[in-house]
Amino acid sequence: MENAVHASDAGGRVANRPVPTTPGISLPLALVLGRLLRPQRHLYALAVWLEATPWAYRAFTAVEKAVKGKLFGCRMCAQCALPSTAYACPMSCPKELRNGPCGGVAANGDCEVYPGLRCVWLVAYERAAAAGRTADLRRLQRPIDQREWGLSSWVNYWQNRDAGLWNGDTSFAPAPPIEPR
């Protein structure tokens, strides 16, 4: 039991346990979709309406969870790091590492906790490298707000609440201090 990867764990959706998940869509396609879903006026209005309309918010969140769960192993932390991680979800890492791989990645690239599954940060690096975007992974990701679990990251994102989730610098300059939420 200890080392087993349960079939039901695939995608990290059962029991909301983090299980490393290789994205179901390519980075170029994800980047196109990401551009379409960028914060913009009509999506801002939609997000405001959703938050004011509980039944719609619930329905929207269920759809988001189904789509992003299937594609990325999304567990609904509601503070989406995907645009900065080559669309490999760091919250599918068993240690929920948002700033890069741990030191336990096996020589063959497997996650130390789930042998047989590829480290999600290795997947992120390889996808980023293939697209010439490894600098994205240099950004420092601030601690998340644990109160947000289960809420819609799109609704947050479209209302610009994700500003400050990561530091834009990619030169390894000393990071400015972490500001309180």
Add this chain to the structure above:
Amino acid sequence: MNAPGSRLRDALRERRFAVTAEISPPRGADPDAIRSGARLLHDWVDAANVTDNQGAMVRLSSLAGCVLALEEDVEPVMQLQCRDRNRLALQSDLLGAAALNIPNVLLLTGDHQKFGDHPEARGVFDLDSVQLLWTARTMRDQGRLLSGKTLKPAPGWLIGGVENPFAPPLAFRAERLGKKVAAGAEFVQTQYVFDVAHFSAWMQASRDLGLTQRCGILAGVGPIRSLRALERMQQIPGIVVPAAVEARLRGVPPAAVHDESIAMCAEIITELREIPDLAGVHVMAFGAEHLVPEILERAGLGRRAHAQVNEHVG
């Protein structure tokens, strides 16, 4: 700022080749296990790490172990990991360390609980190691908590982390160090180095990113004292034992593996000392602190300056 003196900080600042080692706290409440390890290391190291539930096994706490080490005049490096604590507990333990004059902290994510003696435990992972480094630097340099509340006085420790140059994605490992340096790491200790050429290439990559000027890198070393230890080590995620090392240990009679491993460890240190900008070595002997002096002496690293001072005075 509450800043106790730190021999490790001085060694790094003066670019003296620094030596650190590890004290593994006991499973039990015996303070002498820490004290005796500390006494063995006293003359030979600038500072000694006290591990924090290493391998996800419950041990006497790192904070308590650090206080015991201080009582033996061994400068402690308090290890603190994110698996067992949320951001409140992490910040609180960091303040406790400062109040107890622990001059160095080493901040890491921690091994997954799956590998330890309580695999049924909840892993916390509220922060990751980079975020914890960033938090510590915010506490020290801005004098405030993640909440924004002011600290009076602010703590003054030297802030360290860890890195593994040997785990995939290899091409990202120097950049990963860069993130830790940007977040606040002033020194790092690495995973065991058995492949000096690979380590040297990672050092070069780190140098090219300007990191060796900003962060003292201490190479992790240690003896593999038996074939059983070799097999155990090969099972630990992230440790790479090259075929040549294995062949060398298997090439001597079983009774000679112990001595061979000491010789090999000393040789690795000697080779590492040739690497430009390497700040020092970190000796991990897993409960065999008594071997550390011999390894260091064979590698040409004598007693530390503070040991000689004490001799003259005493």
